[in-house]
Amino acid sequence: MSSVDDSIRTLLLLMPRMVGRTKRLKVPAELAGMNLAPRHLSLFAYLLFDGPLGVNELAERLEVTPATVSLMVTELTRKGILTRAEDPTDRRRAIVSLADSHRPSIDAWLARGARAWRTALEPLTDAERELFVKTLRAYEEAI
Template sequence: MSSVDDSIRTLLLLMPRMVGRTKRLKVPEELAGLNLAPRHLSLFAYLLFDGPLGVNELAERLEVTPATVSLMVTELTRKGILERQEDPTDRRRAIITLAEDHRPAIDAWLARGARAWRTALEPLTNDERALFLRTLKAYEDAL
């Protein structure tokens, strides 16, 4: 087993490479020209995996302000990537969903990362996966 310092050294070398590879993920051809970036992936992932969500729910999950999400949603709605619908139970609340025309391309964009995480996480036990996720979260919080 390596020392904490050895582990830190390894991670300090590994993390920039991982981030660089993530940033180089090609935007699907169908979405090219729409000025999308990796920052949109988290928003798309929540909508793809969790279904339609309200602006406040998205803001909470993305850990940004509702105003930030609202700006992103407005921009992506104008581009036809997202759809904003009135909540039938609360007319003041907007429900955000992926436009069906773009869902397959967004799914494909996210699939490569999902496959890589599956390859890394499947061999682990549930406890090991939980520890890994807690460790990443602790690192993020410490930054």
């Protein structure tokens, strides 16, 4: 690519295709009809990759208020997708995790995207990956 304009043109064409393909990922049959949204996928990804987390930790990572996460957790706990347990060291703190019964389907659902990112990012150096992520964050903030 010879110019910023060429790169912008390419990305303006590429981004809608990427979003469209992501939206077409099928929700696992056992989770269909539960009105899951992209915000739920982010929550699931943190719990899948990082294990059980507190509501405040999830809020910080998702960049939303603890009240928002609490509402999401309550909704998903009622649906049996998440479990909420009392922290044995601090009874005021709830620990949130994926329900064992739904973990395999959530893992399979997120695995396709994770494999695609791995394919794209593995050939890059650490510095190139860092620049790529920094660039995506800058784009998100600017938009």
